[in-house]
Amino acid sequence: MQPFTKLTAVAAPLPMVNIDTDVIIPKQFLRTIKRTGLGKSAFYDIRYHDDGSERENFVLNKPAYRNAEILVTGDNFGCGSSREHAPWALLDFGIRCIIAPSFADIFFNNSFKNGILPIVIEDKNTHKELVDWLEAHEGEKLSVDLEAQVITWGNHSTSFDIDPFRKHCLLNGLDDIGLTLEKTAHIRDFEAKDHEKRPWV
Amino acid sequence: MSAHPRTLFEKIWDDHVIHTQDDGTSLIYIDRHLVHEVTSPQAFEGLRLAGRKVHRPEATLAVADHNVPTTDRSQGIKEEDSRVQVETLQKNCEEFGVRLFGMNDRRQGIVHIIGPEQGFTQPGMTIVCGDSHTSTHGAFGALAFGIGTSEVEHVLATQTLIQKPAKTMRITVEGALPPGVTAKDMALTIIGTIGTAGGTGYVLEYAGEAVRALSMEGRMTLCNMSIEGGARAGLVAPDETTFAYIKGRPMAPKGENWDKALAYWRTLPSDEGAAYDKEITIQAADIAPTVTWGTSPQDIAPITGKVPAPSDFDDPDRQKAVQRALDYMDLTPGTPLEDVTIDKVFIGSCTNARIEDLREVAKVAKGHKVAKNVQAMVVPGSGLVKQQAEEEGIADILIEAGFDWREPGCSMCLAMNADKLEPGERCASTSNRNFEGRQGRGGRTHLLSPAMAAAAAITGKLTDVRTL
Numbered sequence: 001m002q003p004f005t006k007l008t009a010v011a012a013p014l015p016m017v018n019i020d021t022d023v024i025i026p027k028q029f030l031r032t033i034k035r036t037g038l039g040k041s042a043f044y045d046i047r048y049h050d051d052g053s054e055r056e057n058f059v060l061n062k063p064a065y066r067n068a069e070i071l072v073t074g075d076n077f078g079c080g081s082s083r084e085h086a087p088w089a090l091l092d093f094g095i096r097c098i099i100a101p102s103f104a105d106i107f108f109n110n111s112f113k114n115g116i117l118p119i120v121i122e123d124k125n126t127h128k129e130l131v132d133w134l135e136a137h138e139g140e141k142l143s144v145d146l147e148a149q150v151i152t153w154g155n156h157s158t159s160f161d162i163d164p165f166r167k168h169c170l171l172n173g174l175d176d177i178g179l180t181l182e183k184t185a186h187i188r189d190f191e192a193k194d195h196e197k198r199p200w201v
Numbered sequence: 202m203s204a205h206p207r208t209l210f211e212k213i214w215d216d217h218v219i220h221t222q223d224d225g226t227s228l229i230y231i232d233r234h235l236v237h238e239v240t241s242p243q244a245f246e247g248l249r250l251a252g253r254k255v256h257r258p259e260a261t262l263a264v265a266d267h268n269v270p271t272t273d274r275s276q277g278i279k280e281e282d283s284r285v286q287v288e289t290l291q292k293n294c295e296e297f298g299v300r301l302f303g304m305n306d307r308r309q310g311i312v313h314i315i316g317p318e319q320g321f322t323q324p325g326m327t328i329v330c331g332d333s334h335t336s337t338h339g340a341f342g343a344l345a346f347g348i349g350t351s352e353v354e355h356v357l358a359t360q361t362l363i364q365k366p367a368k369t370m371r372i373t374v375e376g377a378l379p380p381g382v383t384a385k386d387m388a389l390t391i392i393g394t395i396g397t398a399g400g401t402g403y404v405l406e407y408a409g410e411a412v413r414a415l416s417m418e419g420r421m422t423l424c425n426m427s428i429e430g431g432a433r434a435g436l437v438a439p440d441e442t443t444f445a446y447i448k449g450r451p452m453a454p455k456g457e458n459w460d461k462a463l464a465y466w467r468t469l470p471s472d473e474g475a476a477y478d479k480e481i482t483i484q485a486a487d488i489a490p491t492v493t494w495g496t497s498p499q500d501i502a503p504i505t506g507k508v509p510a511p512s513d514f515d516d517p518d519r520q521k522a523v524q525r526a527l528d529y530m531d532l533t534p535g536t537p538l539e540d541v542t543i544d545k546v547f548i549g550s551c552t553n554a555r556i557e558d559l560r561e562v563a564k565v566a567k568g569h570k571v572a573k574n575v576q577a578m579v580v581p582g583s584g585l586v587k588q589q590a591e592e593e594g595i596a597d598i599l600i601e602a603g604f605d606w607r608e609p610g611c612s613m614c615l616a617m618n619a620d621k622l623e624p625g626e627r628c629a630s631t632s633n634r635n636f637e638g639r640q641g642r643g644g645r646t647h648l649l650s651p652a653m654a655a656a657a658a659i660t661g662k663l664t665d666v667r668t669l
Contacts, residue, residue: 016521016522016525017518017519017521017522018397018398018497018522020634020636022615022634022636022637022638022639023636023637023638026638026642027615027616027617027639028617030239030267030617031239031268031280031282031283031285031286031617032242032282032286033242033243033246033285033286033289034243035243035350045637045638045642050624050642074518075398075518076397076398076401076431079397079398079431080333080428080634080636081332081333081347081615081634082240082331082332082333082335082347082348082349083239083240083349084240084243084331084349084350084351087349102398102401103401104398104401104431105401105402105431105433106333106347106348106349106428106433109348109349109352110349110350110351110352113349113351113352114351163224163226163365164224165222165224165226165363176351176355176363177247177251177253177354177355177358177359179363180228180355180358180359180361180363181358181359183219183220183228183361184359186219186220186228187219187228187230187256187359187360187361190219190230191230191360194216194230197216197465198216198325198461198462198465199458199461200323200454200458200459200461200462201232201323201326
């Protein structure tokens, strides 16, 4: 997994609430056996017309945002299905960081597994200030410093919280499975004891 | 006995922690892993690339459900990418030694229907699947939740997950459900009450007289939709109803192990005085047959109600979302819901495709005909449900009434296979999500109970089943 340390990049505002995983990547693109190649289909229904041409007013179709690496969005981003195709599609598009007042649990978790940093800005006013600023400064960059846990835009900045273990894994690009396999002896030990207690499992 | 009274969630959690770091991050053991064709290929590929094995193949059960056709299967799957995905699952299961119910096995069905049906799902277990509706299995008092593909790979390789304990919310439904009101109406009402993100970060425990009175099928419907309220898992404490359902199923404990399991399961319900992070109480008498009017499962109203206006809501973000939903759904504020005409009916999904659901549909449909303007499909949850419905005469009643009786699978709940809505079509659906495009691009979904779906099929519009 690619480590995430600092990112200074174009941030696209998409301030809708409850953007679900069917919107992020519709079902017809889940018939793949790969993780890659989904970027062109991200947000398919709201990004393209029925004939496949681009909707001009969709933020990621605007020239200023075609290279966006940060998405600033609304409450409960990523609700719905557990499909990891959602973060895969965003990552394949080039998104490395998503900022929202709240995220759905499974999507939030899946993002970390793919080196994407989801940042929660719980304070509605701060979130609104950020969205307003982005909308007034089309195509401007903002900076995210994971180590310092700070987002900076224009003359503004705000700090954010993150789970220390998740931060550590993201900063170092650590593979969860590798970490867990180091605890194989613990797992075997648990299984032996549990078999005594719950032999039917 | 533990020093403090514990909730059902805490008891299951405590019995599965392998290791805890200082910050509370824990490695927890996973007892059961369900696998399907859409969210597993990349996980098996990951194992292959790293030269890893499946840690405990016998704790894993695989089935193809999302992509399978619900029409005649003798010619295989027509769509190439769907076929490749189903074949990939088969190859992966062979290579890694995982049990698979193949497409032509009569036990094949929706992953969340077959787990309970086989007795694979049991109280007190941790159960995961690369599917958000894994919450269904919480009906048995199991901690069951959906995971992404990276975690599917993690569970395959290690039989564990890295987790932090969730917060707990108890939702008590007091009193008895009125006639014509079902578990689906209860689920929709709860989501409407807490909101689509109200359960984020929580495990829900459903309690109270109305929940205790539900069959296992009803409890599964209720727990299934926990994720629609933002909660990864929902729980119902195991009781005699639970034990009676499990006993004798193919993968249930037998003999001496049954007795041991039963003794353990009886210790699981939350202790008196156990503390929850949040408590919600709902009166069963206040729940009506419920339908959704919008594009989020929280957009609910009683069938006797009207389409709301954005100005009925306070929050500006919500007003915008409501306006967008009304535009998408092509509905005008103030329209009585019973005046909304439909084109299709979908009876199926992991929410409502069990035998009890089909019995409800047959009860309403018996002696009636599906309206001329409506195409109504019934997709049983599994081959065994289908067989039982045929044996009970349910299939005959439905076919006679003009319903399309199909093969089991996820079907038009998410429209990954050939079953889908055309743009602008309006569907009364027993499934779980009414998102934009969920049942087909431009399709419009109204969520409701199986009985209400049957009533809509007959009249051709959303209908209060109590008046039929």
